[in-house]
Amino acid sequence: MTQAAILCRGLVKTYDEVTAVDGLDLEVRAGECFGLLGPNGAGKTTTVEILEGLNAPTAGQVEVLGMRWDRDEHALRQRIGVSLQETHLPDKLTVEEVALLFRSFFSRGRDVSEVLDMVGLREKKKSWVEKLSGGQKQRLAVGCALVSDPDLLFLDEPTTGLDPQSRRQLWDVVQGFKAQGRTVLLTTHYMDEAERLCDRVAVIDRGKVIALGTPAELVASIGGQQVIEVGFENGVALEDGELRNLPGVRRVSRAGGGVSLAVDRLHETLPALLGLAQERRAQLSRLATHHATLEDVFVTLTGRQLRE
Amino acid sequence: MTPNPLWELTLTRLRLFFREPSAVFWTFGFPLALSLALGIAFRNRPPEPVRIGVSGSGASDRLVRGLESADGLRVSHFRDEAEVRKALRTGGVDAAVLVRGAAEEPALPATGVGRRPEHPIEILHDPTRPESRVARALAADAIQRAAGRADAVAVAERAVTEPGSRYIDFLIPGLIGMNVMSSGMWGIGYVVVEMRTRKLLKRLVATPMSRAQFLWSFVLMRSAFLFIELPALLVFGWFAFKVGVAGSLALLVAVALLGALCFSGIGLLVASRAQNTQTVSGIINAVMLPMFIGSGVFFSTARFPDWLQKPLRLLPLTALNDSMRAVMIDGAGIAAVARPAALLAVLAAASFALALRIFRWR
Numbered sequence: 001m002t003q004a005a006i007l008c009r010g011l012v013k014t015y016d017e018v019t020a021v022d023g024l025d026l027e028v029r030a031g032e033c034f035g036l037l038g039p040n041g042a043g044k045t046t047t048v049e050i051l052e053g054l055n056a057p058t059a060g061q062v063e064v065l066g067m068r069w070d071r072d073e074h075a076l077r078q079r080i081g082v083s084l085q086e087t088h089l090p091d092k093l094t095v096e097e098v099a100l101l102f103r104s105f106f107s108r109g110r111d112v113s114e115v116l117d118m119v120g121l122r123e124k125k126k127s128w129v130e131k132l133s134g135g136q137k138q139r140l141a142v143g144c145a146l147v148s149d150p151d152l153l154f155l156d157e158p159t160t161g162l163d164p165q166s167r168r169q170l171w172d173v174v175q176g177f178k179a180q181g182r183t184v185l186l187t188t189h190y191m192d193e194a195e196r197l198c199d200r201v202a203v204i205d206r207g208k209v210i211a212l213g214t215p216a217e218l219v220a221s222i223g224g225q226q227v228i229e230v231g232f233e234n235g236v237a238l239e240d241g242e243l244r245n246l247p248g249v250r251r252v253s254r255a256g257g258g259v260s261l262a263v264d265r266l267h268e269t270l271p272a273l274l275g276l277a278q279e280r281r282a283q284l285s286r287l288a289t290h291h292a293t294l295e296d297v298f299v300t301l302t303g304r305q306l307r308e
Numbered sequence: 309m310t311p312n313p314l315w316e317l318t319l320t321r322l323r324l325f326f327r328e329p330s331a332v333f334w335t336f337g338f339p340l341a342l343s344l345a346l347g348i349a350f351r352n353r354p355p356e357p358v359r360i361g362v363s364g365s366g367a368s369d370r371l372v373r374g375l376e377s378a379d380g381l382r383v384s385h386f387r388d389e390a391e392v393r394k395a396l397r398t399g400g401v402d403a404a405v406l407v408r409g410a411a412e413e414p415a416l417p418a419t420g421v422g423r424r425p426e427h428p429i430e431i432l433h434d435p436t437r438p439e440s441r442v443a444r445a446l447a448a449d450a451i452q453r454a455a456g457r458a459d460a461v462a463v464a465e466r467a468v469t470e471p472g473s474r475y476i477d478f479l480i481p482g483l484i485g486m487n488v489m490s491s492g493m494w495g496i497g498y499v500v501v502e503m504r505t506r507k508l509l510k511r512l513v514a515t516p517m518s519r520a521q522f523l524w525s526f527v528l529m530r531s532a533f534l535f536i537e538l539p540a541l542l543v544f545g546w547f548a549f550k551v552g553v554a555g556s557l558a559l560l561v562a563v564a565l566l567g568a569l570c571f572s573g574i575g576l577l578v579a580s581r582a583q584n585t586q587t588v589s590g591i592i593n594a595v596m597l598p599m600f601i602g603s604g605v606f607f608s609t610a611r612f613p614d615w616l617q618k619p620l621r622l623l624p625l626t627a628l629n630d631s632m633r634a635v636m637i638d639g640a641g642i643a644a645v646a647r648p649a650a651l652l653a654v655l656a657a658a659s660f661a662l663a664l665r666i667f668r669w670r
Contacts, residue, residue, distance in 0.1 A: 052514055053514075054510060054513070054514055054670065074516055077514070077515060077516035078516050082511070082514040082515075084507060084510060084511055084514070086507055087506070087507045087508060087510070087511040088506035088507065088508060089508065089511075090320070090324055090508070092323070092324055092327040092328065093320065093323060093324065097320070097323065100311055100316060101316045101317070101320050102515060103310075103311060104310065104311040104312060104313040104315075104316035104317075105313050105512075105515040105516050105517040106310070106515065106516060107310060107516075108310075109310075144511075148515075
């Protein structure tokens with residue numbers, strides 16, 4: 001890999017008593033789609049806004065595209081595209097007018113009609129913003145970030161609150177941008193979004209990076225390809241130690257009143273688990289298995305759910 | 309071809325304004341409706357006669373005839389003193405004349421002690437009502453003349469109605485000033501804060517947009533509106549009430565433009581820190597209220613005591629109203645409006661510079 005698109009070291013941001021970002025290191029490589037995955041309040045937005053030059057860090061160094069916000073703000077703004085977590089674009093402008101307004105701030109960039117094609121809003125270019133659906137508004141917001149033909153695109157929770165179809169349409173836009181060799185930094189609390197879009201993911205919790213790697217590496221790090229989730233009803237709970245001794249179990253973690261077992265060989269572990277439960281007269285309130293996901297990574301690392 | 313950002317920003321402001329029908333009404337329709345209503349309420353009528361009530365015997369004698377034939381008096385007769393007093397009390401007449409014969413019994417029962425000696429003629433008036441004082445003076449004069457008083461010196465009289473002395477002549481420049489102020493304050497202050505709460509400001513500063521150009525776009529929008537607001541009120545004033553412009557139209561436009569710039573700057577200033585629209589509404593009202601009252605929109609600042617005159621003259625709306633009245637009514641030239649115009653220019657530059665400095669973009 002060549003030059004890093006984003007480099008930050010020891011990033012700290014405190015508001016009065018609260019520490020939002022607590023010594024965070026990141027390196028985003030040029031040409032990759034990098035995801036910050038974490039629950040609400042983990043410090044993702046604060047981190048991104050510092051990287052976007054909208055918020056000043058309390059401590060730490062930030063380098064974006066080899067430049068620094070305190071020295072090169074204007075040049076840097078010409079080369080990045082930003083979509084904030086929430087922006088209400090003016091209701092009574094047309095799609096085309098909004099895009100043209102944003103285009104006018106940049107000295108170079110794409111034609112507005114080209115950008116509207118990219119985000120699938122060509123038919124809507126004469127519609128007022130207030131007439132757009134949530135997904136269309138979000139695509140317009142991303143379109144406004146693309147008018148400058150940026151080298152680096154920031155997307156803060158781009159699909160939060162959207163229906164599945166709108167989410168897929170937005171993912172297509174991001175993948176199209178990435179296919180041109182550009183860099184994307186996105187935050188999300190959806191594991192499927194991170195798995196689908198991101199080359200690498202940093203799992204963020206309480207202002208720190210607690211895990212970093214490709215989605216496959218992260219999933220593999222919990223030790224099993226499958227996850228068994230089990231809950232007990234009548235107060236008879238099985239000890240972590242005896243669960244860990246079941247065949248094929250790689251890791252045991254507890255979250256939300258249940259237990260999840262990361263396992264290699266489902267067909268061996270499951271009968272053994274049921275046998276143990278019967279032996280102890282423990283009644284199961286819940287039993288489910290699924291392929292391990294980034295959600296399980298988060299649960300394993302923090303003992304909490306992503307969407308808590 | 310890269311579009312020009314200042315042009316696009318200004319165009320955006322104009323589009324958003326004209327696509328909001330209620331904003332258009334409050335900026336253009338409301339002042340017209342207000343000046344129509346006030347113009348009708350305070351229209352000048354022909355001078356009204358002063359009303360005198362007369363009671364008492366001998367109502368046919370020459371003194372009463374003298375009252376009846378005097379100019380500008382309208383005499384009505386009442387049966388007795390109680391009735392004419394009632395009419396005076398309720399505003400039916402402005403003054404009452406009681407005529408008593410020499411041997412006549414008092415119409416009201418004597419209360420005993422401290423009764424005043426009787427005169428043949430008595431005038432009742434209420435000194436707290438200006439029209440009643442006028443009625444007293446005119447009635448006394450008519451009675452004395454009828455009784456044979458001659459003028460000691462001949463005085464020539466001429467009735468004069470100065471052009472521009474009607475209330476509507478005073479009102480139209482004041483309404484223009486008020487409109488320039490309130491549409492600047494609301495049209496900029498409120499809109500900017502709304503953009504802040506909607507995170508649009510934050511989104512804009514994430515681009516290389518020039519912050520000064522962003523603020524300038526509001527100033528340009530306000531200046532453009534002036535060329536709609538000002539002609540609308542002037543044309544309306546001319547056709548509805550024959551309110552003209554005595555001085556130079558170009559000077560009037562220049563003064564109004566300075567006022568629009570000044571209130572654009574103040575509008576940006578009040579919006580520079582506020583985090584929500586309730587706060588900015590409060591600030592706007594607090595800033596405008598003293599000027600609504602003290603800057604001579606509806607009544608002259610001369611009504612305030614002397615010690616207030618100097619501070620009132622420092623208010624931007626006072627400066628704007630005074631110079632517009634000077635041009636519209638007195639036909640004043642540049643020299644006469646130089647001081648208030650300079651005040652407007654200084655306030656405009658200072659408020660714009662301060663707003664740009666302390667503006668909260670997030």
